[in-house]
Amino acid sequence: xxxxxxTILICSGKGGVGKTTLTANLGIALAxxxxxxxxxxxxxxxxxxxxxxxxxxxxxxxxxxxxxESCRLDQALVKHKQEPNLALLPAGNPxxxxxxxxxxxQRIVKMLSDQFExxxxxxxxxxxxxxxxxxxxxxxxxxxxxxxxxxVRDADRVIGLLNTHSINPVQLVLNRVRPNMIANQxxxxxxxxxxILALPLLGLVLEDEQVIVSTNRGEPLTLSGSKSPAAxxxxxxxxxxxxxxxxxxxxxxxxxxxxxxxxxLMQTKIF
Amino acid sequence: MTLRDILNKLLRxxxxxxxxxxxxxxxxxxxxxxxxxxxxxxxxxxEILEVVAKYVEIDIEEGAVSLETExxxxxxxxxxxxxxxxxxxxxxxxxxxxxxxxxQTQTNN
Numbered sequence: 001x002x003x004x005x006x007t008i009l010i011c012s013g014k015g016g017v018g019k020t021t022l023t024a025n026l027g028i029a030l031a032x033x034x035x036x037x038x039x040x041x042x043x044x045x046x047x048x049x050x051x052x053x054x055x056x057x058x059x060x061x062x063x064x065x066x067x068x069e070s071c072r073l074d075q076a077l078v079k080h081k082q083e084p085n086l087a088l089l090p091a092g093n094p095x096x097x098x099x100x101x102x103x104x105x106q107r108i109v110k111m112l113s114d115q116f117e118x119x120x121x122x123x124x125x126x127x128x129x130x131x132x133x134x135x136x137x138x139x140x141x142x143x144x145x146x147x148x149x150x151x152v153r154d155a156d157r158v159i160g161l162l163n164t165h166s167i168n169p170v171q172l173v174l175n176r177v178r179p180n181m182i183a184n185q186x187x188x189x190x191x192x193x194x195x196i197l198a199l200p201l202l203g204l205v206l207e208d209e210q211v212i213v214s215t216n217r218g219e220p221l222t223l224s225g226s227k228s229p230a231a232x233x234x235x236x237x238x239x240x241x242x243x244x245x246x247x248x249x250x251x252x253x254x255x256x257x258x259x260x261x262x263x264x265l266m267q268t269k270i271f
Numbered sequence: 272m273t274l275r276d277i278l279n280k281l282l283r284x285x286x287x288x289x290x291x292x293x294x295x296x297x298x299x300x301x302x303x304x305x306x307x308x309x310x311x312x313x314x315x316x317x318e319i320l321e322v323v324a325k326y327v328e329i330d331i332e333e334g335a336v337s338l339e340t341e342x343x344x345x346x347x348x349x350x351x352x353x354x355x356x357x358x359x360x361x362x363x364x365x366x367x368x369x370x371x372x373x374x375q376t377q378t379n380n
Contacts (some may be wrong), residue, residue: 149292149299156300185275185287192293196300266275 005113008120008241009138009167013154015125017146018175021211021220022234023122024052029222029238030118031085038077038116040089040108042134043124044100047091053080054218055088064092066111067104073111082223087116097129102136109137127161135162141170142202147177147188156197171202173237178207179251183266190251203237204249205230229254301338304345312338319349328354328362 010023020043027039040063041049050056061076066089073089080086089112112119121138124130135141141162145155155172162170174193181187194201208230214221221231222238236246279286302309316336323329330352339348354362 149296152296153299153303157303160304182289185273185289188289188292188296192289196293196296266273266278269273270277 005116006118007109007113007137007139008118009123009134009141009162010120010144011123011131011134011141011158011162012125012144012151013127013158014145014151017144017151018205019125019144020048020052020122021215022142022144022173022175022205022237023049023120024220025222025231025234026238026241027053027086027088027120028080028083028220029235030120030241031080031083032222033238033242035085035118035242036116037086037118037120038089038112039086039120039122040112041091042105042121042130044091044096045094045124045130049122050078050088050090051218052215052220053086053088055080055090056218059090062090062092063108064096066108067092067096073115100129100133102133105133105137127157131158131161135165135167138167141167142173143170143197143199144173144175145193145197146175147182147190147193149188152188152193152196159197159199170199172197172199173202174204176207177204177251179254182251190248201248202240203233204251205233205237206249206251206254301345305338307338312336316349320351323349323351326364328364330354 010019010026012019023039027037030037039049039053041047043049044063050059055078058078061071063076065071066073066076077087077089080088089108109119109121121134123134143155143158143162145151159170172194174190177190178187182189190201190204206229208221208228210221210226210228211230214223214226220234221228222234225231233249236249239246275287278284302312307315316334319336320329320331320334324331334349334351336347336349339346356362
C-alpha cells in the first residue's frame, strides 16, 4: 500500500481559514466512501483536529511517543467509532517543536503510509518550521483560502513555497464562499481567486452556520450525512479528490428566490 | 459595466468592494512574488529609463516600468514611448547602432 498512498498536506498560510475543519470533514467523507484514511495533526503548537473529530477524550499516546518509540503506532492511533476506516494520529506536546525535524515527520508519515490509502496532514498556520516539517513529508497539497485579501495573499506565499518543494499536484479549496456577497460584488468571486492564485480548483465550500454547530458537537458535517450546503461541498471535494468527476457548485445559482434572481440580473454585463 | 455599476454611478454610491480587493491583491502579490521593495523597483525604473534615454529620446514622464503577473509568472514590463521628430522619424541620440522602428520597447524577464 505504501507506494500508492496519497499523502496530502492541507495548508493555508493564514490561520482560521478552515484547514482543520476541512481535514476533519474530508477524513470522514473519504472513510465513508470506503477509503482507509489517516488524519495526522501536524499542528503541534495549537492542536484541534482531535476536538473537531470528537476524539479528544480517547487520546492515550501521541505522535511524540511513537517517535520516541515508547509505544507502537497502532497504540497511538485513535480509530473513529462510527467510521472505523478513519484514524487520527494526535499531535504531541508543543515542546516537541524544539526538536522535531523534517526526518521525524517523514518517518511518521511513512509508518502511516504502510497502513492507509490516504494520509491527510493538517498543517499548522504560518510558513515556519512546523510548515516546513509537514511539507517535507507530503507529496500533494490542498491550499485552503477564503475570498478575503489577507487569506489570498498568504495562500499565494504558501503556493510559492510548495512549488519550491516539488509538491504535485497543488489544488485549491475556496472556503466560506457567500453567494449573496459575490452577487453584490462585495466579495472576490471564485474566478477572481483562481485567476489570481493560478491553481486548479478542487472545490468550494459555501458559508454555513451548521459548520459551527457540528464543531460544537465534535461531529463533522459529513459524518451525519447532513444535506446542509457545506456538507454537500465537503463530500463533493472528497469524491473529486478520488478522481470522480463531480461538477462544481455555481454560487450564482445558489438560491432561486426572486431576490436572488434580481441580484443576478443586476450583475449582468451590459457593455 | 453592469446594471449595478450604472446604478451606483447614478446614486453616487461607492464602488462595490470586490473590484478594489482584486486590484489591491494583484498589486501586492506582484511585489510579494518578486521580493522587490517599492524603493528598489523605483530605483530600477529610473536606471532603465536613464539607459534607454542614452540612445533614444524617450518621454520620461510617460515611461512606466511595472511588474505584471499572469499564471504565477511575473514579468517586468517597461513601456517607454519614444519621441519622434516632426518628420515622423525616431529621435536618436548621436550615432547609434540601434535600429528600432517600434513605437514602444518591451522588455520581459
